[in-house]
Amino acid sequence: MVKELLVHLRPHRKILVVGGLLGLVGSAAGLAMPLLAKYVVDAFGEDRPMTGPLLWLTVAVLVGAVVAAGGSYLMERTGENIVLGARRGLVDRMLRLRVADVDRLNPGDLLSRVTSDTTLLRAVLTNGIVESISAAFMLVGAIVMMATMDGVLLLVTLGVVAVVGGLVGLLMPRIQRAQTQAQEAVGEMGSVLDRALQAYRTVKASGAEEREIAVVADAAGRARDRGLRVAGWTSLAGVATFMAVQIAFVAVLGVGGARVAAGTLAVSSLIAFLLYLFYLVAPIGQLVQGAVQLQQGLAAMRRIKEIEDLPAEPTGVAAHASAEAIGVIFQDVTFRYGDDRPMVHDGVSFTVPPRGLTALVGPSGAGKSTVFSLIERFYEHQGGTITVGGRDIRDWPLAELRAALGYVEQDAPVLAGTLRENLLFAARDATEDELRDAIARTRLDDLVSRLPEGLETPVGHRGVLLSGGERQRVAIARALLRRARLLLLDEATSQLDAVNELRLREVVADAAKDTTVLVIAHRLSTVTGADRIVVMDGGRVRAVGTHDELLGQDDLYRELAATQFLAGQPL
Numbered sequence: 102m103v104k105e106l107l108v109h110l111r112p113h114r115k116i117l118v119v120g121g122l123l124g125l126v127g128s129a130a131g132l133a134m135p136l137l138a139k140y141v142v143d144a145f146g147e148d149r150p151m152t153g154p155l156l157w158l159t160v161a162v163l164v165g166a167v168v169a170a171g172g173s174y175l176m177e178r179t180g181e182n183i184v185l186g187a188r189r190g191l192v193d194r195m196l197r198l199r200v201a202d203v204d205r206l207n208p209g210d211l212l213s214r215v216t217s218d219t220t221l222l223r224a225v226l227t228n229g230i231v232e233s234i235s236a237a238f239m240l241v242g243a244i245v246m247m248a249t250m251d252g253v254l255l256l257v258t259l260g261v262v263a264v265v266g267g268l269v270g271l272l273m274p275r276i277q278r279a280q281t282q283a284q285e286a287v288g289e290m291g292s293v294l295d296r297a298l299q300a301y302r303t304v305k306a307s308g309a310e311e312r313e314i315a316v317v318a319d320a321a322g323r324a325r326d327r328g329l330r331v332a333g334w335t336s337l338a339g340v341a342t343f344m345a346v347q348i349a350f351v352a353v354l355g356v357g358g359a360r361v362a363a364g365t366l367a368v369s370s371l372i373a374f375l376l377y378l379f380y381l382v383a384p385i386g387q388l389v390q391g392a393v394q395l396q397q398g399l400a401a402m403r404r405i406k407e408i409e410d411l412p413a414e415p416t417g418v419a420a421h422a423s424a425e426a427i428g429v430i431f432q433d434v435t436f437r438y439g440d441d442r443p444m445v446h447d448g449v450s451f452t453v454p455p456r457g458l459t460a461l462v463g464p465s466g467a468g469k470s471t472v473f474s475l476i477e478r479f480y481e482h483q484g485g486t487i488t489v490g491g492r493d494i495r496d497w498p499l500a501e502l503r504a505a506l507g508y509v510e511q512d513a514p515v516l517a518g519t520l521r522e523n524l525l526f527a528a529r530d531a532t533e534d535e536l537r538d539a540i541a542r543t544r545l546d547d548l549v550s551r552l553p554e555g556l557e558t559p560v561g562h563r564g565v566l567l568s569g570g571e572r573q574r575v576a577i578a579r580a581l582l583r584r585a586r587l588l589l590l591d592e593a594t595s596q597l598d599a600v601n602e603l604r605l606r607e608v609v610a611d612a613a614k615d616t617t618v619l620v621i622a623h624r625l626s627t628v629t630g631a632d633r634i635v636v637m638d639g640g641r642v643r644a645v646g647t648h649d650e651l652l653g654q655d656d657l658y659r660e661l662a663a664t665q666f667l668a669g670q671p672l
């Protein structure tokens with residue numbers, strides 16, 4: 102794990118070395134001060150002029166302060182760049198993960214890894230490692246200087262420091278464990294908050310505000326408790342450090358005083374030694390702090406690595422080869438969402454020829470949406486073959502396959518931004534004419550003319566300013582602009598008003614003239630207009646035919662048509 106931490110440091114090593122050197126120069130200037138103070142005291146005792154030593158002392162203070170400030174700025178800057186690098190890497194990986202892996206993860210927890218864990222990384226990489234190096238330098242420097250003053254006093258000091266160092270070392274694994282738990286708690290809090298915000302309207306409509314607030318507050322409380330545990334162990338390490346220096350101070354004062362009385366040690370040497378001893382406080386504190394930060398960084402690194410280690414989908418840019426409609430063939434396809442999950446597709450076979458409208462119908466849970474997920478290769482089917490455009494789906498480069506498909510989800514998500522940005526989301530290079538054509542084909546002209554700023558009107562976070570029917574038409578326009586060769590449309594289950602429903606039907610029928618349209622149908626009007634209907638039940642295809650054929654042949658279809666579809670038209 103330490104190696105992984107260093108990987109993040111590598112690109113910044115030059116600047117870190119410069120910053121580190123500046124820190125060292127600053128420390129060296131600081132280190133020289135007790136010595137210069139000794140000269141001042143000696144000069145005072147020996148009646149020599151003090152101007153020289155005093156001048157040096159002032160120069161050392163100034164140089165030390167300026168150089169240390171410059172070094173610390175460089176380090177902070179590098180820290181920000183390291184966080185930026187880690188965040189970019191993490192976000193890049195997150196958006197390329199496989200859908201199956203994202204299903205298991207939680208959006209709120211993922212967010213906390215990008216925001217909070219990366220910040221911890223900064224502390225360990227800059228303050229932690231670099232300041233620890235300069236602290237170690239200070240420590241060694243101070244010890245060398247102390248050795249030149251008096252060997253006996255040095256041994257007394259080192260003895261005390263070693264005992265405390267051992268004790269602090271024992272605390273480190275506990276700090277790391279507590280920090281991991283604290284970060285997990287922050288992730289959990291993100292998850293529950295995300296859940297409440299995603300279902301914001303449902304929460305309000307259910308009068309569940311209090312309950313949800315309590316759940317999030319609970320999670321926040323857990324994060325606090327675990328944070329406190331980290332603080333507890335860290336404080337203990339701090340107390341041990343403080344005690345070490347105090348005990349050493351008393352011991353040195355006792356032993357040193359006796360040696361001064363015996364005439365084996367000069368008073369100035371004892372003063373300088375004691376000053377060095379106090380100089381040890383900061384670097385020892387810094388080293389302990391560095392070790393704590395290292396534990397925190399390792400905990401954060403573990404959570405970042407968990408995501409970075411997940412496999413990513415292959416990347417690639419799809420050349421838009423053709424806009425020719427393509428068909429789909431499912432042949433004895435088997436699929437389940439996990440080894441311990443039930444079969445969702447248990448030998449699904451059907452053929453959708455190029456062009457025309459094919460409707461998928463079946464009771465809830467029959468596996469209809471899964472058909473779309475497999476065509477988009479959000480998941481990999483386990484048995485049988487899926488052929489798209491005459492080519493096994495596994496032989497398609499992923500980016501090329503998805504470029505050939507248009508996918509309209511049931512709740513047709515609209516992203517924040519303007520209507521234009523939403524329409525061009527899947528086809529950034531579409532021309533103004535193509536855009537106008539898609540708007541006309543999806544009967545969105547009304548909407549555009551009604552919106553205060555037309556296409557440039559922001560449609561709100563998740564498209565809250567649009568109706569359900571409008572959102573679906575925007576999503577279809579998006580798919581058309583992508584010049585989808587196969588349009589996968591999961592029809593909204595929500596009731597649409599007659600005008601919206603008619604428009605949507607016209608749009609779909611229109612698209613089916615030159616594109617293959619596969620629609621998960623929830624409306625009778627859709628199936629009556631379909632060229633063919635595939636009836637799914639319990640992970641299998643039980644019948645294929647037109648509406649009239651199926652009414653005569655298939656009991657389930659007859660029942661579905663009578664009960665499940667909206668009875669908008671007489672049978």
Ligand SMILES: Nc1ncnc2c1ncn2[C@@H]1O[C@H](COP(=O)(O)OP(=O)(O)OP(=O)(O)O)[C@@H](O)[C@H]1O
Pocket residue numbers: 204438445463464465466467468469470471472
């Ligand atoms: N991401 C997933 N992970 C695990 N199981 C899933 C996942 N998506 C769907 N399932 C399960 O697979 C089965 C088929 O789901 P699917 O969404 O394909 O059905 P459907 O026919 O589209 O149903 P509906 O009309 O209600 O949307 C269901 O039992 C569902 O619980």
